[in-house]
Structures are given as structure tokens and as C-alpha cells.
Amino acid sequence: MKEAPLHETLLARLGYAVFEDAGGGALAPVGPPPEWFVRAFGAAATAVGRFVPADASPFLENFLAEAERVWAGGGTGRAESGAWVERGADGAEVALEAEALVLQGRRILFVVNQQQRFDETSRMLQIARVDKLAHERLLREIQAKEILLHCIVHDLSQPLTALRGCLSLLTMGLPPDKLKEVVEIADRQTHRQEEMIRDVLKAFSSEMAVLQAAAAGSGHTVDLAQGAREVVSEYAAAFASQGAALALHPRLEAQPGTSGEWRAAGEPERLRRIFTNYLENALRYSPAGSVVTVGVEEDGAFLRAFVDDQGPGLPEGVTAANLFRLFGKGKGSTGKAGLGLYFCKITAERWGGSVGCRNRAEGGTRFWFSLPRAQGAATQAARREDEAAMPQSPDGSEEALRQAERRLRILLADDVEINRLMAAELLERRGHEVVSVSNGRAAVAAARERPFDVALLDVQMPGMDGLEAARAIRAGELAQGRKLAILAFTANDLPEDREQIRLAGMDGHVVKPFDRETLYRAVESAAGSAPARTAERSAERSAGQSPEVEAGASAEGEPPPPAALTEDSIVARFGGDPRLAAQLARMFLKDSPRLLSAVRRAAARGAGPELARAAHALKGAVGHFGAQTARQAVARLEDMGKREESKGMREALAELSAAVEALRGELSRLAGGKRAGVRAGAKERKPAKAKARRKRRAG
Amino acid sequence: MLGSFSVGKTSLVRRYVESLFSDKYHTTVGVKVDKKTIHVGDDELMLMLWDIYGEDDFQKLRRSDLNGTSGYLLVADGTRRATLEKALELHERVQGALGTTPAVLVVNKFDLAADWEVTPEMEQDLHGRGWEPVHSSAKTGEGVEEAFLALARAMLGQKS
Numbered sequence: 001m002k003e004a005p006l007h008e009t010l011l012a013r014l015g016y017a018v019f020e021d022a023g024g025g026a027l028a029p030v031g032p033p034p035e036w037f038v039r040a041f042g043a044a045a046t047a048v049g050r051f052v053p054a055d056a057s058p059f060l061e062n063f064l065a066e067a068e069r070v071w072a073g074g075g076t077g078r079a080e081s082g083a084w085v086e087r088g089a090d091g092a093e094v095a096l097e098a099e100a101l102v103l104q105g106r107r108i109l110f111v112v113n114q115q116q117r118f119d120e121t122s123r124m125l126q127i128a129r130v131d132k133l134a135h136e137r138l139l140r141e142i143q144a145k146e147i148l149l150h151c152i153v154h155d156l157s158q159p160l161t162a163l164r165g166c167l168s169l170l171t172m173g174l175p176p177d178k179l180k181e182v183v184e185i186a187d188r189q190t191h192r193q194e195e196m197i198r199d200v201l202k203a204f205s206s207e208m209a210v211l212q213a214a215a216a217g218s219g220h221t222v223d224l225a226q227g228a229r230e231v232v233s234e235y236a237a238a239f240a241s242q243g244a245a246l247a248l249h250p251r252l253e254a255q256p257g258t259s260g261e262w263r264a265a266g267e268p269e270r271l272r273r274i275f276t277n278y279l280e281n282a283l284r285y286s287p288a289g290s291v292v293t294v295g296v297e298e299d300g301a302f303l304r305a306f307v308d309d310q311g312p313g314l315p316e317g318v319t320a321a322n323l324f325r326l327f328g329k330g331k332g333s334t335g336k337a338g339l340g341l342y343f344c345k346i347t348a349e350r351w352g353g354s355v356g357c358r359n360r361a362e363g364g365t366r367f368w369f370s371l372p373r374a375q376g377a378a379t380q381a382a383r384r385e386d387e388a389a390m391p392q393s394p395d396g397s398e399e400a401l402r403q404a405e406r407r408l409r410i411l412l413a414d415d416v417e418i419n420r421l422m423a424a425e426l427l428e429r430r431g432h433e434v435v436s437v438s439n440g441r442a443a444v445a446a447a448r449e450r451p452f453d454v455a456l457l458d459v460q461m462p463g464m465d466g467l468e469a470a471r472a473i474r475a476g477e478l479a480q481g482r483k484l485a486i487l488a489f490t491a492n493d494l495p496e497d498r499e500q501i502r503l504a505g506m507d508g509h510v511v512k513p514f515d516r517e518t519l520y521r522a523v524e525s526a527a528g529s530a531p532a533r534t535a536e537r538s539a540e541r542s543a544g545q546s547p548e549v550e551a552g553a554s555a556e557g558e559p560p561p562p563a564a565l566t567e568d569s570i571v572a573r574f575g576g577d578p579r580l581a582a583q584l585a586r587m588f589l590k591d592s593p594r595l596l597s598a599v600r601r602a603a604a605r606g607a608g609p610e611l612a613r614a615a616h617a618l619k620g621a622v623g624h625f626g627a628q629t630a631r632q633a634v635a636r637l638e639d640m641g642k643r644e645e646s647k648g649m650r651e652a653l654a655e656l657s658a659a660v661e662a663l664r665g666e667l668s669r670l671a672g673g674k675r676a677g678v679r680a681g682a683k684e685r686k687p688a689k690a691k692a693r694r695k696r697r698a699g
Numbered sequence: 700m701l702g703s704f705s706v707g708k709t710s711l712v713r714r715y716v717e718s719l720f721s722d723k724y725h726t727t728v729g730v731k732v733d734k735k736t737i738h739v740g741d742d743e744l745m746l747m748l749w750d751i752y753g754e755d756d757f758q759k760l761r762r763s764d765l766n767g768t769s770g771y772l773l774v775a776d777g778t779r780r781a782t783l784e785k786a787l788e789l790h791e792r793v794q795g796a797l798g799t800t801p802a803v804l805v806v807n808k809f810d811l812a813a814d815w816e817v818t819p820e821m822e823q824d825l826h827g828r829g830w831e832p833v834h835s836s837a838k839t840g841e842g843v844e845e846a847f848l849a850l851a852r853a854m855l856g857q858k859s
Contacts, residue, residue, distance in 0.1 A: 058732045058747050062767050082761050083729030095729060118728055125757055126726045129704050132755070133724075136779065597812050604810040604839055650840065657841075 008032070011110075019051060021071055021107035025064060027051045036113045040086040040094050059084045060098060060111070067100030071107040083118055095119075151273065151343060155196050158276050159189035161283075165238030185237060221374035222271045224296045224305050225252050225262035231275040232294050235283070243288030246279070249295025262296055263374035264303045265351045274347060277340040278307040278367045285311035290364075302353065302370040310364040320356045344369060408432045408527050409451065413443035413466065414458035414489055416595070418587045418621045419512065423456065423489070425580060426516045427523065440464030444472045452484055453527040456510065459490040459501070460616050466490075467504040474505040485526040491620045513623035515573065565663065567670050570625050578670075585667035588621060595621055596660055599637060603653055612641030618656075622663060630659035701760070701793065702774035703785040704753030707807040710837035711774065712750045715847055720838050727752045730764055739851050746851065754789065762796055770801035770854040772846060777806045777834070780816035801853035805846045809836040 008031025011018050017037040019027035029051055038045045044056035053060035063081045070079040081098040088094065095118030100109045166186035174182060232248050239246040275294070282292045290310035297304050314323075324345040345355045353371035360366050410427055414420045415438050424434040435452070437443050441464045443457055455473065457466035464472070470486050477483055488501040488509035501509050510522045574581040595618040602611040615638035622630040633656035640649055700708040709727050713719050716733045733748045749768075752758045773790050775783040783806065790802060804825070806817055812834075825832055833849060835842030 058734075059730060059749075063763070065766060066763050079763070082764065085729055085731040122726060122728045125728060126724075128757060129726050129755070130724065133705055136781075600810070600839070600841070601813055604836075653839070653841075 005031070015113040016110050017045075017112075018108065018110040021067075021109065022050060025052060025054055025061075027053065027064075027109060030108075034113070036094055036115075037111065039088045039090065039092065040096070042089045057086060059086075063098050063100075064109075067098075067107075067109050070100045071102055074102050077101070083114060083121075085118075147343060147346075150340070152200055154273065154277070154340065154343075155269075156193060156200070158272075159193040159196075161238050161276075161280065162186075162189045162234050165235070165241040168241030169237050182237060185234065189234070220265070220267045221263045222266035222268050222371075223262050224264050224266075224271070224303050224371070227268070227271045227275055228252060228294045228296055228305060231272065231279060235276070235279050239283060239286070239292060242283065242286065244283070244286040245291045247291055247293050249293050251297075252295055261298075262303060264371035265353070265374060266371050267351075270347050274344045274369055275305070275307070277344050278369075281340070281367065282307050282309040282311070282365075285309060285365075287311065299370055301373055303373055304368055304370045306366050306368040308360060308364060308366045313359040313363065313365050314357065320358070323357060324355055406524075406527075408453040408523065410434045410523060411443060411446055411452040411455040411484075412436045412489075413438070413440060413456070413461065413469065415439055415461040416458070416591070416617045416620055418584065418591050418624065419458065419489070421587050422584050422624055423519065425583065426519055429580075430516075430520055432523070440466055440469030440472075443469045444476070447473045447484060448476055451482070454523050455484050455486045456489050456523065457486060457506070459488050459492070459497070460613060462613065467500060467506075470504040470506045485528075487522060487526050491616060491623065512620045513573075513626075565625070565627055565629075565666055567666060570666060570670060573624070573626050582671050584624065585671040588625065588667055589664060589671060591621065592618075592660060592664060596657065599634065599656065600653065602641070603637065603649055607640045607644045607646045607649060609641060612638050615641055618660075622660065625663060625667065627659060627663045630656060630663055633659055700748065700750045700774060701771050701786070701789050702753060703776070703779075703782040704755045704758075706753065706774045706776040706779075706782050706786075707837045708753065708772075708774045709750050711772070711805070711807060711835065711843055711846070712748050714837040714840055714843050716748065718840070720840075722838070728758070735847075737848070737851060739848065739855055742855055744851055744855070746847065754785065760789065760792070765793060765796055768793075768797055768800060770803075770850050772850055773802055773804045775804070775806050775817070775832075777808050777815040777817045778811050780821070783817055783821065801850060803846055803850045803853060804830050804832040805835050805842070806832045807835050807837060809834040809841055810838045 008018070011030075012032055012034045015034055015036065017033050018030040020030055022028040028049060033045050033051075041051075041056040045051060053064050059081070063079070066079045066081070070077045079100040081096075083095055083097050085093050085095050094113060095115045096111055097114045098109060098111045100107075102108070163186055166182045166189070169182050170179070229248060229252065232246055236246045279292070279294070286292055286309050292310070293308045295306055295308070297306070324341045341355075348355045348369045348371060351371050353369060355367075355369045357365055357367045408427075410432050412420060412423055412427070412434050413436075414423070417438075420436045420438065424436050427434050435446055435450075437446055439461050440457065443455065443466075444464070446452075447455060455470075457469050459466040461469075466488055470488075473484060473486065486506045488504075488506045489512060490497060490501070490509055491512045493509070493511045498509065507526055508522065510519060514522075570585070571578050571581040574584065595614070598614040599611065599618055602608075602614040605611075615634045619631055619634045619638060622634060633652050636652045637649065637656065640646065640652070700712060702708055704726060705724055709725070709731075710720060712731075712733055713721075716735050727750060729752060731750045733750065735746045735748065737744050737746060749764070751760065751764055754760050771793065773786040775786040786804065790804075793802075794800065806815075806822075808815075822832060833842050833846040835846050837843060
């Protein structure tokens with residue numbers, strides 16, 4: 001056997017596989033292939049006198065085109081492939097690089113084993129990138145803390161602004177009654193600051209958790225009109241000291257006291273921050289003799305609060321997007337850190353609202369923020385609109401169901417917004433008065449504050465659940481000497497569930513999903529105001545039948561599942577009332593991504609109580625529309641969560657996503673073709689093909 | 700597979716081809732090619748999936764790695780807004796180099812949706828610019844098949 005020339009053996013030993021162009025996409029080996037080359041490319045590497053990249057490696061095949069361009073050019077041109085990884089038949093990976101060039105008129109391509117260098121590079125890059133990721137995380141944390149710090153400093157400086165205004169007024173020789181008022185305002189501000197310092201020290205470590213809770217929706221509401229009145233009262237002196245005036249909008253002036261109509265999602269202290277950020281901004285740019293007006297107006301399902309100034313207006317090129325972004329400043333950057341308006345934006349958005357600003361036609365600037373109306377206010381407003389436009393029901397059934405014999409005061413607690421809205425809407429249409437809260441603690445507080453005829457408490461709520469809330473209410477009643485009718489609101493109707501309800505001191509239960517007659521019967525029966533058709537049942541109760549069975553709507557109260565989910569079948573579930581169905585459909589479209597996402601996130605963390613809770617919440621929501629496939633899938637997930645069993649979770653999640661999307665498709669049409677709450681740009685899909693929200697672009 | 704580093708390109712391919720996922724981050728150096736045969740309607744398609752190293756200050760995309768590209772997934776990490784900007788920048792460069800080529804934008808790590816920096820407003824903006832991003836999670840598998848299928852359809856010139 002002829003021995004290979006020394007240089008060829010040397011190249012192989014050094015890890016080089018050298019080839020010469022053989023034409024037609026083939027290469028001719030120059031010398032024996034190195035061992036690693038044979039391992040990487042198997043049979044293709046051992047063919048005598050011929051190596052075809054297309055048979056061995058897509059990467060090399062691709063590089064051959066590059067090589068041919070260099071070869072065609074002749075001269076000193078070279079093509080380098082960069083590193084790539086091949087996996088041999090044995091599964092081992094090897095990092096390679098190839099190069100093509102023309103040498104002494106011969107078209108050469110060589111491949112070199114770069115595993116060692118590759119490993120070193122990988123190690124270096126891995127360290128650098130992990131460090132970079134850690135650095136990015138740290139920057140995000142610092143940013144969050146900067147916002148927190150700003151909020152604290154901002155809060156602490158608020159009373160000082162008001163105090164300074166008061167001190168200025170004191171130098172102006174005010175009449176005694178005015179003097180007293182100014183001193184009282186100043187005194188209140190010092191106490192407020194003292195309280196805040198105490199609160200800051202106490203709550204510093206938990207502030208971020210509070211912010212996060214706000215992001216998740218705390219269920220708190222605020223009275224915007226009251227908030228506006230308070231800040232106007234506090235800041236009037238500061239404006240006066242600058243020769244400007246701060247006034248309440250005439251409409252609010254004309255409505256003294258508070259009104260449920262002005263309640264919106266939010267939390268008082270942060271609402272104050274938004275108002276004061278806007279006011280400080282207005283104060284900075286208000287010339288002497290100008291008036292700044294604070295007001296609130298209705299904006300469909302939202303309430304819009306605004307601060308109008310008569311300053312120079314926004315300079316050309318300054319947009320709301322610029323001003324409200326993080327560290328964004330405007331108007332010559334005379335502001336502070338550039339966090340104030342950003343805080344307003346993230347706070348309003350966390351409450352489901354928005355912010356903005358614009359120049360006013362009459363001069364000056366309007367800064368505004370919109371917040372979703374609180375549920376009671378929203379449903380009242382919606383009802384007014386509906387009643388104005390509602391046609392008479394042909395069979396009179398709507399009229400028959402509209403009014404109860406007695407107007408009941410009902411306390412409703414459910415952490416799932418759509419459940420609250422649906423029950424509140426139905427009960428208010430019936431003529432009852434409903435106070436809605438989103439957790440057990442708020443329910444207990446509400447029950448202590450004012451009398452109710454009936455309480456409907458969701459059994460599963462985060463924090464204090466309905467059972468615990470019922471026990472707390474019952475404990476409080478011992479001192480008050482009165483007894484509230486309490487019904488459990490539950491999606492579970494097993495004997496053990498009923499027993500738990502009974503032991504918590506509740507008088508019965510309503511099974512979700514429910515229809516309106518079932519709800520009316522249960523509530524009115526529990527309050528002792530049942531209409532004639534339930535009187536017989538009441539008589540039976542007197543004769544000894546257990547109240548749990550009496551008040552509780554059994555599974556038969558639930559409308560039968562439709563053969564197929566259609567717009568008609570959904571409307572039928574709401575007593576044939578398309579307006580109500582459309583309203584609840586919009587609510588579901590808005591709420592369901594969050595509920596589904598909560599299930600997915602919980603599932604991603606594994607089967608456990610969190611998954612059970614998230615699935616339970618979604619189960620109640622889909623159940624209202626008779627979406628059996630979705631309900632079954634989510635019930636399976638709830639069960640998996642309870643049993644901490646993950647088998648089949650992925651399939652159930654996929655089935656749930658598809659079923660929810662199918663339901664959303666039907667509800668979108670029902671809601672008037674709008675996809676409220678869908679992440680921007682989502683496209684509607686046919687139910688059969690629907691998966692999760694998916695978007696793509698074919699560019 | 701194009702995108703910034705640590706957005707999950709390798710994990711998406713691994714999930715798609717081998718149904719596997721690892722939480723541990725392994726940076727990709729160079730290019731790794733995988734194959735998968737799929738059916739799109741009546742068409743059988745052999746996908747040659749080029750998992751290309753993530754671009755950053757240390758590694759820049761090579762023009763030669765784009766040769767022969769029929770389409771690409773642009774991958775961003777929903778928890779890092781900058782990776783979305785990088786993906787769009789890459790898209791401009793690739794379209795400049797290759798001309799109009801099918802592309803699907805994938806925003807990965809949907810299992811961490813609660814921590815996303817990519818906001819609905821940003822997606823609204825993307826939509827206005829003609830993008831329809833796919834949300835995916837290589838960890839849970841969610842959206843992975845859909846992303847590759849969407850690209851396959853785009854390459855075949857089909858509507859989804």
C-alpha cells in the first residue's frame with residue numbers, strides 16, 4: 001500500500017480534512033480523512049476519492065455555494081464558514097470550521113476540528129452572557145426601587161408644598177376666620193406627614209408587594225369626586241401663594257357630598273399621588289392670575305379625572321408618550337426626577353385605566369386619567385342606558401322577572417369579576433340593591449358597616465375565603481344581636497362542600513353557574529321575601545326541611561348544556577336577554593385572558609393549590625355561558641391541582657386553551673364583533689382551529 | 700432561528716424537534732442544523748432548522764449564514780423588551796440582505812407572562828406595523844408547533 005505524502009499526514013494529524021473541488025457539488029479528498037471527520041460524517045466521509053457535502057451536511061452544502069464563488073474569482077479571496085456543530089452517528093457533537101481558497105490554481109476546501117477552541121469560546125461567552133443577564137436583572141430591580149423611592153419622597157414632600165402655601169398666606173394678614181382655616185390645614189398636613197413617615201418605616205419592606213397586588217387588581221374602589229375635592233382643598237393655599245387659583249369644576253361644585261356614581265377602580269393613597277403629581281405639574285406652569293380646574297367626567301365605562309391649567313401649553317413636539325415615559329420630562333425639564341408622570345401612568349394602567357394630556361383649545365393644558373367605573377356605578381350606568389333603550393319583551397317574561405316583592409340589600413363577595421358583575425346585574429335588574437366586594441375581608445368589613453338582608457359569599461376567594469368570612473360575620477353578630485342570611489356562592493356541590501357551608505354558619509348555597517330565576521329564588525327565599533311561586537317551599541322549610549337544601553340552588557337549577565355552543569344558546573342562558581348576554585360577553589372577553597393566563601402560570605409551577613384556585617375561578621366564568629368543553633377541561637385542571645397530580649396536564653391545558661378561544665369567538669360576535677381585552681392584534685379563529693391567542697406574520 | 704442571546708432559540712428547536720426542554724441556559728456558539736419533516740395540508744415539507752447563535756456584542760450575525768434561507772423565525776424574549784427591538788433590527792438587516800423573505804415573530808417565555816416587559820401596547824404597535832407575533836413557551840410547549848407551522852405555511856405561500 002502506498003504511503004500518503006508527509007504533508008497530507010501532517011494535515012490530518014493537525015485535524016485538517018483537505019479537499020479539492022471535484023465539480024458537480026463533490027469534493028476530492030487530499031489525503032486520508034482524519035478520524036474525527038469520519039466520526040462526524042460517517043459513510044459519506046469514507047467514500048473513496050469523493051466526498052459530497054449534500055449527502056453529509058446541510059451546513060457544508062450551503063458553504064459550498066460560498067466556496068464556489070471564491071473559486072470562481074480566483075486570486076487570493078477566501079471564504080470562512082464560521083463555526084458549526086455536527087452530530088455524528090454516535091450522537092457526539094463536534095465543532096467545525098471550513099475555509100475555501102485557491103492555492104496554486106487548485107480549488108481547495110478544508111475543514112478543521114475546532115472543538116477545543118469552541119469549548120473555550122463557549123465557556124467565555126457563557127460567563128459573559130450570564131453576567132449580562134444578571135446585570136439586566138439588576139438594572140430592572142434598581143429601576144423598580146427608584147420608582148418606589150420616588151413615591152416615598154413624593155409622598156413626604158406633598159404636605160410641605162401645602163404647608164409652604166399656608167405659611168405664605170399667614171404673612172398676608174388674613175381675617176381671623178380664614179386664619180383659623182389656614183392654620184388647621186397646616187396642622188393637618190403636619191400630622192399627615194408624621195403618619196406617612198411612620199407608615200413608610202413600617203411598610204418599606206412590603207411596598208413592592210403592595211404595588212404588585214395593585215397590579216393584580218385589589219378590587220378596591222375610590223371616589224374620584226371626593227379625591228378631587230380633597231386635593232383642591234389641600235392645594236388651594238399653595239396656588240394662592242403663587243397668585244394663581246385652584247378650583248373644582250362647576251359640575252362637582254354643584255354636587256356636594258359623595259356619590260356612588262363617581263366610584264372607580266383604585267386605591268385612595270395612590271389616587272392622591274396621581275392628583276398631586278398633576279397638580280404640582282400645573283402649579284409649576286401656572287402664571288399668576290390663572291386658574292387651575294380639577295374635575296371628573298363620565299366616559300362610557302370609565303370615569304375621567306382632569307386637571308386643566310391656563311399655562312403655556314405643551315411645546316411643539318412634546319407628546320403624552322414622551323411625558324409619561326420613565327424619566328420623561330417636558331417643558332424645559334424644570335420638573336423633578338421624571339418619575340412622577342410615569343408613576344401616574346403605571347398606576348392608572350394597573351387599575352385598568354389610562355393617562356394622557358393635550359393642549360386645550362382655549363389655552364393651557366389638560367392632564368387626565370381614566371379609571372374603570374366601580375362595578376356598582378358601572379352597572380347602574382349601564383342599566384340606565386339599557387332601560388332607556390330596552391324594548392318590551394314580547395311574552396312579558398322580562399317584566400314578570402324584573403321586580404321583586406321587596407327591595408333587598410344584598411352583599412355580594414366574589415373575587416372573579418364576571419361572577420360579581422353577572423350576579424349584581426341580575427339582582428339589580430330585579431330591583432335589589434347590591435354592594436359588591438372582591439374578597440372575604442371586605443365582605444366582613446361591609447357587613448359590620450351597614451345592615452344587609454342577604455350576603456352571597458363566594459366560597460373560594462384568595463386571602464379570606466367565604467367560609468372564613470361567614471364565620472367572622474357570625475361572630476360579629478353575637479354582639480350586634482342580629483342575623484344576616486348568608487348564602488354560599490360555589491361551583492362545587494358535593495355533600496362535603498354542603499357540610500362545610502353548614503358548619504361555617506351559612507344558610508344555604510347557590511351553585512355557579514346559575515340562571516336568574518334560581519338566583520332570585522335562592523336570595524329572596526333566604527331573605528324571607530320569596531315570591532308566591534316559592535311560598536310552597538317556604539312552607540316546607542317551616543315544616544322542618546333543612547334550609548341548606550331550601551335556599552341552595554341545586555344542579556338542576558343550572559340551565560341544561562346546549563348541544564352546540566352558539567350565540568343563540570348563550571343568549572338563552574341569560575333569559576333571552578341579548579343585552580345582558582352581550583354585556584357579560586364583553587366582561588368575559590376582558591377577563592378571560594387574565595384568568596386563563598393565571599391557570600397557565602399556575603400549571604407552569606406544577607399541580608398544586610394555586611392551580612386549583614386559578615382553575616376554579618375560570619371554571620365559574622366559563623360555566624356561565626354553558627361552555628361544557630371548557631368547563632370540563634378546567635374542572636380536570638382544578639382536580640389535578642387539588643390532587644397535585646400533573647399527568648395529562650398539558651393536554652388539558654391545550655384543550656382548555658382551544659375551548660376558551662372557541663368560546664371567545666362566539667362571544668366576540670355576541671359582543672358586537674369587539675374583542676375587548678384581547679391582546680393587541682389577536683385574530684379571530686374558527687373554533688375548530690382555535691388554539692391559544694396566536695398571531696403571526698408572513699412577511 | 701434569529702434573535703438576541705438567551706431568548707430561547709435553541710430551546711424552541713429542541714422542544715419542536717425532540718420534545719425536550721431544559722431550564723439551564725447554554726449559550727450557542729456557531730450554528731447547529733436540525734431537520735424535521737412536517738405535513739402542511741397535502742404538502743410534505745422537510746424543514747432544515749438553522750439554530751444560529753444569538754447576536755450580541757460578542758457574536759455578530761454572518762451574512763453567509765443566511766444563504767439559502769427560505770424563511771426565518773425571529774425570536775424575542777417577552778421578559779426582556781430589548782430583545783424585541785433586537786429582533787426587529789435583525790429583521791431589517793436580513794430583509795435588506797435577502798430581500799422579502801417569509802418571517803414569523805415569536806415572543807417566547809410565555810410561561811413567564813406575568814414578568815413580561817413586552818406590553819400589549821407594544822404588541823398593538825407591532826400589529827400596526829404588520830406583525831402578528833406568536834406567543835410561545837419552549838418550557839410548556841405552548842405556541843411552539845404553531846410558530847413553526849405558521850412559518851411553514853408562509854414559506855409555502857398559504858394562508859393560515
